[in-house]
Amino acid sequence: MAERIEKDILILTKSAKYHKYCVAGIELSGENRFIRLVKGEEGPLSDDDLKCSEEDYIKPYDVARVALLKQANCFTQPENWTVLDGEKNKKDIES
Amino acid sequence: MKKIKKISSHEYKGKLKEAFLNSISQDELIFGNDKPYIVLKDGQQVQGSLAILRAYNIKIYTITTSKEQKKTKCDFTVGDTRHYGYSITEPDYFNADKEIDNAFLVVSLGAKPLNNNQYYKFIAKIIPTRSLVYQYFPKDISVYEFKKETTVIPRFSYSKPQGFIMKHRVYPKIFQWKKLGITVCGAFLRINKDIMAKIIKEDMANNLVQSQNLMKAEKGYIRLFSNRQEERFEKISDDFFANVSGANTVATIMQVLFQYYGLKKGDLRLYYYPKENSAE
Numbered sequence: 489m490a491e492r493i494e495k496d497i498l499i500l501t502k503s504a505k506y507h508k509y510c511v512a513g514i515e516l517s518g519e520n521r522f523i524r525l526v527k528g529e530e531g532p533l534s535d536d537d538l539k540c541s542e543e544d545y546i547k548p549y550d551v552a553r554v555a556l557l558k559q560a561n562c563f564t565q566p567e568n569w570t571v572l573d574g575e576k577n578k579k580d581i582e583s
Numbered sequence: 584m585k586k587i588k589k590i591s592s593h594e595y596k597g598k599l600k601e602a603f604l605n606s607i608s609q610d611e612l613i614f615g616n617d618k619p620y621i622v623l624k625d626g627q628q629v630q631g632s633l634a635i636l637r638a639y640n641i642k643i644y645t646i647t648t649s650k651e652q653k654k655t656k657c658d659f660t661v662g663d664t665r666h667y668g669y670s671i672t673e674p675d676y677f678n679a680d681k682e683i684d685n686a687f688l689v690v691s692l693g694a695k696p697l698n699n700n701q702y703y704k705f706i707a708k709i710i711p712t713r714s715l716v717y718q719y720f721p722k723d724i725s726v727y728e729f730k731k732e733t734t735v736i737p738r739f740s741y742s743k744p745q746g747f748i749m750k751h752r753v754y755p756k757i758f759q760w761k762k763l764g765i766t767v768c769g770a771f772l773r774i775n776k777d778i779m780a781k782i783i784k785e786d787m788a789n790n791l792v793q794s795q796n797l798m799k800a801e802k803g804y805i806r807l808f809s810n811r812q813e814e815r816f817e818k819i820s821d822d823f824f825a826n827v828s829g830a831n832t833v834a835t836i837m838q839v840l841f842q843y844y845g846l847k848k849g850d851l852r853l854y855y856y857p858k859e860n861s862a863e
Contacts (some may be wrong), residue, residue, distance in 0.1 A: 496590065498599055500635075500689050503672035503707035510672065510691055510707055516595050522633040530694040535818040540589045541830055549709060551595060555586045564623065564702055565632040565694050572586050 492572065493556040498525055499548050508532035512567070516551065529560040530568060537571060539554045595717040603687075608634045609661035613690055613704060619669045621692070631691035632859050636661050639751050641683040641709070643676055655679060658704055659688065660750055665776075672705045686711045719755040720745055720854045727834070729841040729851040736838050739830035741858040747837075748852045761817065764836055766829025768819040771840045779823060783808040791839055807836050 499513040511533050512524040525533055538546040546552045560568035592599060593606040612620050613634060623629065638659040645655050649796055654779040655678060667762070689708035696702050727737065744763045745846040749770055757763045772779050781847070785791060786808040809816050816824040828833050834853065841851045 496595070498602060501673070501691065501707035503691070503705065504674055504677075505672065510690070512691060512703075512707065513604050513605050516598065516602055520605055520633065521604065524633060525693070531748065538587060540585075540587050544587060546587055551589050551590050551592045551599070553588050562694055563626060563628045564692060566629065567631065567633050568694075569745075 492498075493558070495523065495554055495569070496556055497525075497545055497552050502538070502546075502548055505532035505558045508534050509538065510536065510548060511546070523569055524567045525554060525556075526560055526562075526565075526570050527572045528563055528570060529562045535570065537573075544545060549552060549564055598727045603635070606635050607687070608636055609688075611664040613661070613666065614692055617664050619667070619693050620703045622700050623696070623702055624700065629692065632691045636688045636690060637685075637751075637753075639667075640686045641686050641688075643671065643679045643681050643683070643709075645678050645680060653678060657709075659686075660751070663750060669704055669706050671789050671845070673708050678708055683709070683711050693709070719753050722856050725857050727853045727855070728849065728855075729838055729846070729853070730848055731842060736831070736834050739834050739855065742830060743856040744833075745854040746858065747854060750850050751848070760830045761827045764825060764833035765817055765819060767826045767833070767837055767840065768823070768827070771844060772823060773821060774844060778844055782839065783810050783823060786839075792835060805832060807832060807839060 497513040498516055499511065499539050501510060501512045502508045507549060510524065511530055512522065515522045515523050518573045525537075527537070535545060540552070555572040557570040557572045560570045562568045595602075611617075613636065614629065614631070623819075627795050628659075631717045634705045638661050641657055641659040643655065643657045645653055647653055656677055657669050657671055658665065660668075661664070672691070687710040688706050688739070689710075692706040693705060739760075744757055744760055746753065746757045747763065747767065752770075754766055754770065757766055782791070786806055787810065789805055792805055792807060805826060807826050808823045809826075812818065812824055815826050815828040817827050819825055825836060827836065837851060837853060
């Protein structure tokens with residue numbers, strides 16, 4: 489089972505990226521580092537990834553508590569963190 | 584298990600603005616240059632790919648590419664550096680044609696090169712702001728705007744400085760005249776060392792305060808600049824010392840620098856509480 493990391497983030501961007509979203513903000517714990525939320529190492533997030541309740545989606549200026557899998561390995565975007573993606577992790581484990 | 588949830592900002596009450604302001608870049612360049620892209624060698628690591636900038640004179644416009652695609656671009660200024668042709672990826676501004684006086688811009692560097700190892704920068708968020716003054720200084724504050732034609736500078740004795748703005752860059756929370764003077768001199772020195780060297784040379788040869796009839800001290804004309812350590816002078820750099828011993832000498836220094844550096848009206852403003860309002 490993947491380790492669960494949680495970070496509280498002041499969301500600043502939800503910009504267009506390959507018909508999905510580039511979501512980034514500032515970590516509110518520690519040194520207020522920039523953080524970009526990604527699928528895999530650099531992939532954009534979908535509406536589903538940003539759904540926080542039945543009818544609500546995370547948007548800029550929200551403070552979000554996000555479950556993360558790991559710091560991504562992207563040499564051009566060192567702030568990237570991979571969001572926890574339950575379905576993908578399940579497939580990885582089962583394959 | 585919820586992957587993402589919204590939490591009340593009350594949990595971080597008072598810390599959000601601080602976190603945001605602490606994250607603003609002090610650099611006029613973005614990821615090392617003033618172009619809308621950077622060139623990286625294969626496998627070259629970057630220091631960062633996100634930045635918040637304090638920009639002004641932001642011009643947003645739409646272009647049509649050779650493939651008949653519409654793209655929204657923007658030009659803007661950070662400090663003294665004008666940046667041109669950055670692509671906007673914030674949906675709120677798609678196809679916009681407008682100008683914004685002041686804004687914070689969140690810039691994101693693309694993960695993949697578009698061509699020839701060119702990694703493009705994108706404006707991922709535009710946060711229009713009120714005038715910089717109200718972001719950093721109390722609303723009841725007094726302001727003195729330096730002007731070229733000024734010959735008599737008001738007296739600032741017993742007033743309390745709060746900071747200054749020089750060419751759209753804010754230097755807030757400076758509550759001592761000496762510290763303000765040192766910061767002002769350092770800021771001008773960074774703009775152009777040659778002009779500063781000329782000022783020092785002229786002041787040492789021919790007292791600038793006297794020759795420009797700016798301010799007469801009780802015991803004669805005072806000198807403001809030196810290339811060596813002297814009584815009442817503070818070190819700005821190895822060969823630059825300034826007389827920042829009091830409110831009025833600091834204000835006079837600001838006037839001299841304003842003139843010699845050819846600043847325009849509105850480029851240099853001093854924020855302070857006058858004597859009667861000074862909080863002890």
